[in-house]
Amino acid sequence: MPSVQRIQNAVFTLVIVALTAWIARPFFVSLLWAAILAIASWPLHRRIRAHTGNRRTAAALLSTLLVTAVFLLPALWALAEAAQQAPALARLLTDASAHGIEAPPVLARIPFAGPYLHSWWVATLAQPHGLAHLLSGGQPGRLLLAGETAKQLGGQLIHRLVEFGFALLSLFFLYRDGPGLYQQFNVIAQRWLGAARWHRYAGSIPHSIRATVNGLVLVGIGEGVLIGIAYLIAGLPSAATWGALTAVLAVIPFGAPLAFLSAAALLFVSGHVAGAVGVAAWGMVVVFVADHFIRPRLIGDATRMPFLAVLFGILGGLEAMGLIGLFIGPVIMMLFVTLWREPQRTLDSGQLADAQEKARSDLA
Known part of the structure; x- marks a missing residue:
């Protein structure tokens, strides 16, 4: 083929891809979530498809409904718990803001920083409307009206629900048509990269x-359970709800401290000083072990990536792409590590055949 015609074909292809990406850009996040969920749950979907007699549509529908239930049922439970606790929390915050929060006597006895912390508490939180002044950053005009806040939260909630709906819709079609899509993508990738390199x-x-997914979600659930036990022992109200919140935040590395330190602060203000110290100390131990040893080891051993590659992938992905970056970041780092090690590896024909057979068996 003449070089001019090759260039024209390449330009034609790039234009079509660019236009498609431009049209589909509002749905990229939903498609990425659907792809992550489909890949992570594909072994389960394969078993469901076997039990339904390999009926693609029925298996895809059952798998999608199962994933929906996994996300929807905990969310509904959390909303119900939040609705029950909201009036009491609102009264507590209103009373604390109107009359101030008395400084705990034990605060002044903390070594070194105790007197300073006690003086700061008396000058801020103990004063009427001190809590509202602190939350507004010293500028009352920055406080949003309740109606404006509800409007913003409502808009964000609707946006997330629509995004989640498109992700579930995409997930259904990935379940149903996944093997065919993978085969077509496989053919295109081999044409561009070569069979040996692509299968690597x-x-x-x-x-x-x-x-x-296992390293983030399972470890997060484990952190929520272990720290939730501490909430229960310390006598924290709604310990199960706090444990669930901790598990959700623990999916993000170093996110759990936001939950258990808030719980410790609530115990401390309520006069349960020993419980607050115990929750904070136990939470620090659990998070340190989980985020520095278990999580990177679980992901790194499975993907054969160094510790720093796993850590940078998780945290860098979160910083660059938000929540979805937690799952995309390690994949990008894995691709880089594979590229880094590529000069040291060669695949003979037998190894290539094994790789192709493994890829086919994953989708069987």
């Missing part, structure tokens, strides 16, 4: 996503 990368991507 393709086999690692699903494995990396599943390892990341």
